[in-house]
Amino acid sequence: MQPILSISNLSKTYASGFQALRQINLEIRRGEIFALLGPNGAGKTTLISIVCGLVTPSAGSVRVDGHDIITDYRAARSIIGLVPQELTTDSFETVWATVTFSRGLFGKPANPTYVEKVLKDLSLWDKRNAKIMTLSGGMKRRVLIAKALAHEPRLLFLDEPTAGVDVELRRDMWNVVRALRDAGVTVILTTHYIEEAEEMADRIGVINRGELILVEDKDELMRKLGRKELTLYLQAPLAALPPGLERYSLALSADGMALTYVYDTQGERTGITTLLQDLSAAGIRFRDLQTRQSSLEEIFVSLVRNA
Amino acid sequence: MNLYAVSAIYRFEMARAGRTLLQSIVSPVISTSLYFVVFGAAIGPRMAEIDGVGYGSFLVPGLVMLTLLTHSVSNASFGIYFPRFVGTIYEVLSAPVSPMEIVVSYVGAAATKSIILGLIILATAALFVPLRVEHPFWMVTFLVLTAVTFSLLGFVIGIWADNFEKLQLVPLLIVTPLTFLGGSFYSIDMLPPFWRTVSLFNPVVYLVSGFRWSFFGTSDVNIAVSVGMTLVFLVLCLVAVSWIFRTGYRLKT
Numbered sequence: 233m234q235p236i237l238s239i240s241n242l243s244k245t246y247a248s249g250f251q252a253l254r255q256i257n258l259e260i261r262r263g264e265i266f267a268l269l270g271p272n273g274a275g276k277t278t279l280i281s282i283v284c285g286l287v288t289p290s291a292g293s294v295r296v297d298g299h300d301i302i303t304d305y306r307a308a309r310s311i312i313g314l315v316p317q318e319l320t321t322d323s324f325e326t327v328w329a330t331v332t333f334s335r336g337l338f339g340k341p342a343n344p345t346y347v348e349k350v351l352k353d354l355s356l357w358d359k360r361n362a363k364i365m366t367l368s369g370g371m372k373r374r375v376l377i378a379k380a381l382a383h384e385p386r387l388l389f390l391d392e393p394t395a396g397v398d399v400e401l402r403r404d405m406w407n408v409v410r411a412l413r414d415a416g417v418t419v420i421l422t423t424h425y426i427e428e429a430e431e432m433a434d435r436i437g438v439i440n441r442g443e444l445i446l447v448e449d450k451d452e453l454m455r456k457l458g459r460k461e462l463t464l465y466l467q468a469p470l471a472a473l474p475p476g477l478e479r480y481s482l483a484l485s486a487d488g489m490a491l492t493y494v495y496d497t498q499g500e501r502t503g504i505t506t507l508l509q510d511l512s513a514a515g516i517r518f519r520d521l522q523t524r525q526s527s528l529e530e531i532f533v534s535l536v537r538n539a
Numbered sequence: 540m541n542l543y544a545v546s547a548i549y550r551f552e553m554a555r556a557g558r559t560l561l562q563s564i565v566s567p568v569i570s571t572s573l574y575f576v577v578f579g580a581a582i583g584p585r586m587a588e589i590d591g592v593g594y595g596s597f598l599v600p601g602l603v604m605l606t607l608l609t610h611s612v613s614n615a616s617f618g619i620y621f622p623r624f625v626g627t628i629y630e631v632l633s634a635p636v637s638p639m640e641i642v643v644s645y646v647g648a649a650a651t652k653s654i655i656l657g658l659i660i661l662a663t664a665a666l667f668v669p670l671r672v673e674h675p676f677w678m679v680t681f682l683v684l685t686a687v688t689f690s691l692l693g694f695v696i697g698i699w700a701d702n703f704e705k706l707q708l709v710p711l712l713i714v715t716p717l718t719f720l721g722g723s724f725y726s727i728d729m730l731p732p733f734w735r736t737v738s739l740f741n742p743v744v745y746l747v748s749g750f751r752w753s754f755f756g757t758s759d760v761n762i763a764v765s766v767g768m769t770l771v772f773l774v775l776c777l778v779a780v781s782w783i784f785r786t787g788y789r790l791k792t
Contacts, residue, residue: 246792284633288791306541306635314633320626324558336547337634379630 234298235259236311236387236418237283242292244278244442252278254442256292260387260420265413267433267450268422271536275442276422277317280389284314296387310338313385317392317422319372323365327356330364331378338383350381354408370401377408388412390421394428406432426529430454440536455496456531462493462504464511465520474514480507491516497525544636545644552618552648563614563652564659567606571660574602575667578724589726590757595668600751601723602664607657607682608689608718608743612710615649615693620706623698623789632791638784642694649690650683657682671754677762678753684769685746689714691776698789717743727759742772 237260244253252275260266270276281287283294285305294301296308322330331347351357354374359367364375373393380388390409394402409419409432423429429436429450436453438446469488480503483492491511495502511518556563579595586594622628631641664670672678692714700706721743727735738744739760749765752758758765783790 286629286632286791288787306637309633309635312633314629316626316629318626320629322625322627324555329554333547333551334630336543337630337636339541339543339635341543 233262236262236297237420238295239279239283240293242279242282242294243290244275244282244287245290252442253282256439256442256444258437258444258447260418261435263413263416263418264434265409265419265421265432266435266437267429268420268437268439269424269426269429269532270422270439274439276439277391278442279439280314280391280420280422284312284389285309306339310383311386313380313383313388315373315376315380315388315390315393317395319369319376321364321372321375323363325364326361327351327364327367327375327378328360330375331382334379335382338385340383346384347382350378353411354378355404370397373397373401373405377405381412385417387418387420390419392422392424394423394425402428426532438532438535445535453531459525460495460497461524462495463522463524464491464493464518465489465522466491467517467519470516474516477507477510477514480510541634541636541640544634545640545647548631548641548644549648549651552645553651555618556614556648556652563610564656567610567656568659568663571602571606571663572667574598575664579667590755592755592757593668596670596755597726597751598724599661599664599668599670600754601747603657603660603682604685604721604743604747604750605718605723606660607653607685608714608746609710610656611649611653611686611689612693612696612714614652615646615690616697616700616706616710617693618645618649619694619697620700624703628790638781641784642691642780646687646690646694649693650686653686653690654682657686673756674753678750681746681750681753681765681769684773685750688769688773688776691773691780695776695779695783698783701789717741718747722747722759742768745769 237258239256239258242253242256243251245251256275256279268276268279278287282289283296283301285301285308297311299305299308299311301308325333328347328351331351332342332344335343335347348357351360354377356371356374356378359371364372367375377390377393393409394405397405406428409421413419421428421432433450436446436448436450437444466489470484470491471488473482473484473491480493484490485492493504493507495504575595575598578598583594583598588594589597619628622631661670696706696709700708720738721741722738723743727738727744727748730738745760745765745768748759749762749769752762752765782788
């Protein structure tokens with residue numbers, strides 16, 4: 233199936249000479265939730281802004297559902313909804329007016345029934361006649377989402393949707409995003425919260441210094457996440473591994489005082505019991521032991537540091 | 540053509556004027572009335588008739604133009620500057636809307652507002668002085684052309700300005716002096732020859748003169764020249780706007 237978004241060799245160099253994106257290649261599958269992770273200034277917002285038409289690319293091409301974002305911008309943009317990072321709203325407008333405005337702006341005829349549904353789904357219905365400036369930050373965020381959904385987009389960008397949002401509202405937001413995915417909307421979100429990516433995403437992309445350094449299924453990442461290390465500290469140094477223990481792929485430290493075993497916590501058998509029995513049978517005695525789990529956060533940090 | 544978008548922006552802008560009714564309508568009406576009280580009632584009777592028109596009546600087209608120019612510029616510049624300032628412009632830029640549609644809706648709304656204002660001023664003036672319109676068609680044509688041209692200029696200023704000071708700068712330093720020196724309160728024939736020649740470089744002279752001709756049938760400069768110069772200025776503004784969108788100047792990075 234044709235991807236809903238395909239980005240090829242996309243680069244962006246700002247007038248200041250700052251290279252915000254380098255040769256980005258990315259395809260987003262229809263109906264998935266894709267989380268784009270990256271430190272501040274990595275290029276997340278630039279990438280989104282190019283797709284949405286706010287920033288002009290320096291090189292490369294972007295197609296939304298087969299429509300080029302430059303030559304066929306009308307078709308491309310009418311598919312996209314954007315929830316920006318900043319809470320930029322028309323303070324003096326009412327919720328109803330601003331959402332209705334967005335629908336018209338994106339070329340759709342008025343449809344009060346649909347707007348009503350969007351407002352109800354986002355728990356904004358009671359506030360429909362309130363001026364936006366009287367709303368709390370979390371409510372303003374919802375208004376921005378309602379505006380982005382007003383024209384029934386098939387591809388929704390959420391730029392840091394839960395930045396500065398309290399825990400309860402964040403859960404609500406996740407439910408909204410899941411409901412959208414269930415309704416067939418493809419969602420691309422950027423986030424700082426790794427748990428958010430873990431919770432929500434089908435796939436995860438990591439961007440750093442304008443380069444996409446990893447794109448992977450979340451489950452695959454979680455497998456890496458589920459990997460643990462067992463380190464055994466020995467009473468006496470070992471010159472070499474005793475024979476018969478090859479199948480454990482043990483790593484012996486340089487001083488011969490520690491053995492490291494990597495296992496999968498999600499696996500049916502971790503192999504720890506037999507390993508300890510075999511080691512004991514080989515006459516190896518332990519002084520101490522330690523287990524360690526690598527988190528997505530660590531994977532992320534090491535990726536970003538090594539890049 | 541994304542007509543839904545044009546109508547959405549247009550109605551949004553018109554609604555904005557509705558919210559600031561006092562500022563948009565009442566204050567210009569009061570200031571025009573003050574002009575009539577001071578120049579029309581107090582000073583007017585001491586002035587000689589100009590081309591057979593009493594000074595009070597002579598003032599009317601100039602005052603309408605003065606309001607039309609300043610409000611077209613301020614309305615249109617604010618209309619596009621404000622969303623840039625607060626950041627809501629992102630939505631318009633990410634919408635399936637062509638630059639032409641953006642200009643038509645923003646400039647159209649600003650021009651509509653100043654035309655309505657011009658007509659209100661005209662009605663207010665009719666309460667103070669006798670008024671006749673010899674060429675209603677040309678009167679409306681000048682009203683519309685001027686409102687559109689200066690709304691375009693305002694749009695350009697609203698995009699060029701990157702702070703509120705600059706937004707005020709052009710109207711204050713250029714538009715107001717040009718309108719005051721453009722024959723709103725006098726016929727340029729009253730000026731010494733040197734300053735008369737200088738005045739001919741002022742585009743506002745042609746607008747005021749043409750507009751006044753549509754009322755009284757007399758003018759400082761030939762009516763064809765007036766129309767021509769107005770159109771030249773309109774084209775200049777259109778060129779500036781199309782350059783802005785072609786280059787993404789101050790809109791896109």
